[in-house]
Amino acid sequence: MSEPNVIPLGPKQAAAAAQLHRQGIDTGFLSSLGQSFLRQLYLAVPKCPAGFGYVWVEPGGQVLGFIACAESTGRLYKQALLRRGFQMAWPVGRFLFRPATLKRMIQTLRYPSQVGGELPAAEVLSIAVSSDARGKGVGKALMAAALKEFARRSVRQCKVAVGADNTNANEFYKRCGFKLALxxxxxxxxxNVYVIGTHEQGHD
Ligand SMILES: CC(C)(COP(=O)(O)OP(=O)(O)OC[C@H]1O[C@@H](n2cnc3c(N)ncnc32)[C@H](O)[C@@H]1OP(=O)(O)O)[C@@H](O)C(=O)NCCC(=O)NCCS
Structure with a gap:
């Protein structure tokens, strides 16, 4: 059965997704660019043909979780920069040209081509659930919606990259059926980079 709380990520939920990202994935490079940048990123993702996302929304409107995905991460970054590059650069303008930031940005932009041609281009870019709503199936419902959308777009496999020390997320991906690739x-x-067939999880 489809989960009624799970709806496509749209402009109204971009700020909530940015906040969940900042709180849940606080060690990542994208988090270090700040909440305004993340909001611009999550405004851009659903506007790009290669991107989509979902949010879990409570009846009162509170967003408890989100997932963002790309058919191809490299293609999504290019489309996002073309569509909203100025808005995305504006919040990080102060420190965009610091050598350390530039180095990490180049590593981030080059990462899709570096993880290996064997791996699927499609990727779960980020997922986060509010800390007090974890362990209740929200993340799994978001993942099911994302895999279903990948399958609808004829994407057969997708990957996800996660810090090897993020035990919660590694366990979560394994429970969702992802297999460690490298x-x-x-x-x-x-x-760690995990891979899953988009038809492998029971959707609905
Ligand atoms: C990873 C995360 C999204 C999981 O969301 P969640 O809503 O708590 O996950 P669910 O309740 O849907 O759990 C789904 C399955 O994973 C398992 N699982 C989730 N967290 C787990 C953990 N820490 N240890 C073991 N298993 C876990 C659940 O037991 C469940 O298994 P089941 O299907 O057998 O019942 C959430 O912990 C989170 O937001 N973490 C911080 C952000 C983050 O690290 N994101 C990933 C990096 S991009």
Whole structure:
């Protein structure tokens, strides 16, 4: 059965998604660019043909979780920069040209081509559930919606990259059916890349 609380990510939920990202994935490079940048990113994702996302919304309107995905991460970044590059650059203008920021940005932009041609281009970019709503099936429902949308777009497999030390997320991906494909260094830390067939999880 479809989960009625799960709806497509739209402009109204971009700020909530940015806040959940900042709170839940606080060690990542994108988080370090700040909430205004993340809001622009989550405004851009559903506007791009290669991107989509879902949110879990309570009847009162509170957003408890979100997921953002790309048919191809490289293509999504290009489309987002073309559509909303100025808005995305504006909040980070102050420190965009610092050598350390530039280095991490280049690593982030080059990462899709570096993780290996064997891996699927499609990717779960980010997922986060509010800390007091975890362990209740919200993340799994968001993942099911994302895999179903990938399948609808004729994407057969997708990957997800996560810090090897993020135990919660690694366990979550394994429980969702993802299989570890490789571990590599990213921004100087070990990162696991998992892969799943988009028809592997029971959708509805
Ligand atoms: C990872 C995260 C999204 C999971 O969301 P969630 O709503 O708590 O997950 P669910 O309740 O839907 O759990 C789905 C399955 O994963 C398992 N699971 C979830 N967290 C787990 C953990 N820490 N340890 C073991 N299993 C776990 C659940 O037991 C469940 O298994 P089941 O299907 O057998 O019942 C959430 O912990 C989170 O937001 N973490 C911070 C953000 C983050 O690290 N994101 C990933 C990096 S991009």
């Amino acid at each position: 571990t590599r260094q990213h921004h100087g830390r070990p990162m």
